[in-house]
Amino acid sequence: MTAETGRRRAGGRRPGASGTREAILAAAQRSFAEHGYTATTVRGVASAAGVDPALVLQFYGSKDQLFDAALRADPPTRPLAALVREGGVADLGERLTRRYLELWEAPDTGARLLAVVRGASASPSASAMVAAFMSDEVMLPLARAIGADQAELRANLTGAHLLGVATARYVLRVEPLASLERERLVALLAPVVQRFLTGEPA
Template identity: 50%
Template sequence: MTTGDAEGDADGADRRPGGRRPGRSGTKEAILAAAREQFADKGYTGATFRGIAAQAGVDPALVRHFYGTKDQLFAATLALPGEMLRRLQQSFEGDPEDLGERFARAYLGLWEEPETAPALKAMMRTALTTEQTADLMRDFLQARILGGVAEQLGDDRPHLRAVLAGTHLVGVAVARHVVGVEPVASLDFDDLVALLAPNLQSYLTGDLPEHARHP
């Protein structure tokens, strides 16, 4: 069960009336607007279904009814396809020795597809220019994406390893799709993955300098 599922179940159990109840479309819009404010003010980890529902003036159960998990609600606030999170999380499953290639192919593949690329580009451009969005994205990536990678890496500095791999991929994505740095921007996708996979795998499962410790 994910963090979002757990919270959704907890908040969904609270079925006390939540105040005004606009129409169906109005309710969804109110929840989404409240979620944007709550995520912006409190970050991904600090925002809760109950707090979002209170601000929207609805029952907490309606938040889960319309948007499912916390991950799905967050994706909706950024206009990100929910499929994106599922595919990234699936890449964490399987043999750890192939994780570098799977992670690169899943993340960079989302930047190549017309269904997901526009939202990712818009999100990244905003994050690069808006401190509030950058803080929110950092919170989300550390809590959900990098945290999922770290869970697969054992006890030897898993968070540091996940951050090294994740930031490497984000940098490549920005160079390829936002800034257009050559020759990265025009490399064949499979060639790009093949070039990146060994370095990513080294971050994830290779030897790190003993003195490179992180809390």
Template identity: 40%
Template sequence: MTTARRRGRPKGESGSRDLIVAAAEHEFGEHGYDGATIRAIASRAGVDSALVHHYFGAKADLFAEVIGIPLRPDIDVPAILQGPRDQVGERLVRYVLEAFERPEVRRRGVTVIRVAVGSKVMSQPLIGFLSRELIGRIAGTLGTPDAALRATLAASQMAGLLMTRYVVRLPPIADAPIDELVARVGPTLQRYLFE
């Protein structure tokens, strides 16, 4: 008589998720975002690479988990770029600022910014993630020879705004209403991306 297999997670895998995250921290720290592979992370964790995909999906998902990225610009920004082109700059600024107004996003986001600025070990994987998953995707939609520069300029504008408003808390930017910042910064992003 054969016993039917139970559905769900196989026995003995309760700590696998934590092992995968710890292994990914090491791999991203040693090899950067581009150099780290799911196969190497799985090997370091002592699990099959299919289990890594089971828990986290793609490498971007695992990286977001490891460093605690509170937003998924690699998923959300392409959707913003699909809308009316003349409003992309304002929609990008609004998306980021409204997200950072949520306390859990702000707390984790400020931590990620501080780590990126203060830790050489973790700044390189973060740069790789942003270059490939955000800037590369934006540049891919622009279709211009200088698309990478345009996307990077837009990203630098947003990084400066986040640093000024949420990390340094420099008045009056820290206290300005979101609508005012959208109206002032949105056209700059629009110009960087499309003009």
């Protein structure tokens, strides 16, 4: 093999483009979850995936686009979208609240949700991507499931309330909320969430 051939192979697309793209995306998801948006770099993701940084940019364009792709590939909120399509809305407040807290407390989804929240405050572009992601993956499915007047507003209020509680409990670790037993917290939150979903509008 000539030096010129070696240079072309080092900087170009390696065999198995689909597998390479998936490896980059998996490395990005791990990095964003473990290190956050700010500390994650294209070079670091490339190193973890075993590729040249130019290949990361070839597939994803920029760090922001890589962050967006990492959010939307197997999103940590997918169980919530599935949940709101199941059953009726009479007890949706309790089911949604419990499942949301469970996701935050599971090691894998909790780390990814934490990356989402921290990413939202890292840069204006990341914030816009998180907002679009939450709208597409959580708010719209929830609004459709409610099937009531002002469904979009109800979904927004529900999401904002649960996100605020999660931020205080899991990100800022505010006491005594951070140490409150999960089922006790579900009992406190569920009636409020249910009112947002199905109660009389203000």
